[in-house]
Amino acid sequence: MDYWGEIVGQPEAVGTLQRASEPGAATAHAWLITGPPGSGRSNLAYRFAGALIARDAEERGAVWDLVNARTHPDLGVLTTQKLLIDIKAAREIVTTAHYAPAEGRYRVIVIEDADRMPERTSNVLLKALEEPPERTVWVLCAPSEADLLPTIRSRTRSVRLVTPSPAEIAGLLHERDGVDPVAAERAARLAQSHIGMARRLATDADAMARRERTITTALGIQTLGDAMRAAAALAKVAEADAAALSEQLDQQERDDALRSLGLQPGAAIPPQMRGQLRALEEDQKRRAKRSLRDGIDRILTDLLSLYRDVLLTSLGAEAELVNREESRRITELAERWKPRQALEVVTAVETARARLGRGITPGLVLEAMFSRLVVASEAGA
Template sequence: MGFWSEIVGQPVAVAMLDRAASYEPGAAAPAHAWLITGPAGSGRSNLAYRFAAALIARSEADRDRVYAQVQAHTHPDLGVLTTQAAIIKIDAAREIVTTAHYAPSEGRYRVIVIEDADRMPEHTSNVLLKAIEEPPERTIWVLCAPSEADLLPTIRSRTRALRLVTPGVDDVAQLLQSRDGVSPERAAQAARLAQSHVGMARRLASDDDALARRQDSIQAALGVRTLGDAMAVAASLAKIAQADADALMDRLDAREREEAMRGLGLAPGAAIPPRLRSQIKALEEEQERRRKRSLRDGLDRVLTDLSSLYRDVLMTALASADERELINLEFSRAITELAGRWTPEQTLQALDAVSNARERLMRQITPGLVMEALFARIVMIHNLVNDAR
């Protein structure tokens, strides 16, 4: 299935969606609403947009052309509801519900993708409920969320659920080799450090600076001993996260603009005709909103990496992991040393501290304060070890 080849480790899901988008005469119509769930990095959004393109395209041969427009969010039969904020606002939901009643202009179906369905508060979900209950004949909803429990039961009951799994490290590494031409060694390292998150693995494999920033974060965390260290590392990681976020946004913005221009039939750098300016302006506004949230996203990636560090320490302390099974294999000596100083209970406290920091970040608490509180807690754990001695 060449069209689905970039969807890694999800053969059951791909087969189901490919059948649902069948072009065979007399084939049953697909369900009017879908809910794709799975852990971060499992490919929820990528799969949703592939499915949208397959539904819109009028033939299998037309899928790739349609997907190029879907990916750039420029296809007239595609609606997208996402957010760069903590929640999806009710006005955005009302607007997308209105567009859901438009008949498809080019394709077989009109498809509405909601990338962040878990960020809909109850009043926003209720706006969507009636539209999903009574959709127009040729409109299909595709919702994405980490789990079914993140949505109201009334929404869940009206969708066809599709659960994704975390792809294997080997599967992600193979994709990086075949799709991006990454060497086997670098692909294996990137897939391991990204914990099978496809997008992050691709970035770590292709961007030396991103890989260096990740490793600097782990090294900094390993050096925390005193409260002074904690404050310095908190500030350092905030800078690393900002630099990482800025670099990612710059590359992502440039690629999205290029794809949007191509989807509109324009050469890179060409003047934008007046009739198309609104679409480019909408893209630019979306990118600006995303930049405002980029630091929190960058810090969340740092916290994910820290979780992997303390996971490695715990597994080493429990003697339940071969060194080759470590995520942060490059720091195996320091991990073994830390596992010898901390008890498993203290390492679990560190993991809890990181988890709490991620929750505080989601609650819009000032990022600098979140990081300072985290490393102050790590210092307390370190001091508990010294006091016990």
């Protein structure tokens, strides 16, 4: 697979960044990569960073290994496990922007989730973009240009991504990860073209089982009691999913941190190094909280696909179902509901996602959503 081969469904974006990163090419000092969740924003940003840092095409593979591990000396990363990027972290990364590249052509600073910067934090970045160092390139990632201040947008060159097709993602899973074509197609379809989630579903049997449980639980709701039990059950599904993901990442990060300190995994921690590990543990705790909220949102996204399937079926639309494996039960539900009831349930899920984004307790969000589902279902009976 070539250097850009893992970026699927984005030929125009790849072409633009490939040309901008060629040795001798004039490149903008700041870029903004936007696109829907799962479209590969961060992966493309880091691929671009590696290409900018490498002195020539022959170096790209070795540079990418370090960039992918976030250990290259010419790479800076600003991200957060919190809901917002705080101003202190922004000030620290802005300071490093003035460092000259240690090994490569450029120093590159990637800001993941740039939409998580409140105005005060954005203003810190704005000053850096107004007076850019000669050999530093900023790469910001966000869902859309509207998520950033107009003054930030005006100082960046924009690259917009599109949602890759399930077939393109299935092809990547087969070629890169060796996933059986049938399993790859199913994972890409159920993930609704979210690249990261498709890989999890294709390679982690537990993740696929949790998604199946989500759909089965939702299809079994008929009464208000069912709704409350479903809310509690799916909250536990999200907790299990978040715990599994966090456990895997936490151990890898701890082992990497120990190696960077010159220690082997399992070795006693010298007192002078314990502060660094405590800071890592605090970051991991914050990530666990965010992972739980992200897990609830993933459940809501899966439910949204289910109820949209019901709505399309009730309308008699000629469209492929996301949850094709449950077509019989989807048809039965569509026959019980009128299109208006199905639309009301779809709206309830979208409302739940908005409430979750405002920080409302996930359990209450699920209970309110499923209660509304029962009311809509009874109205259509």
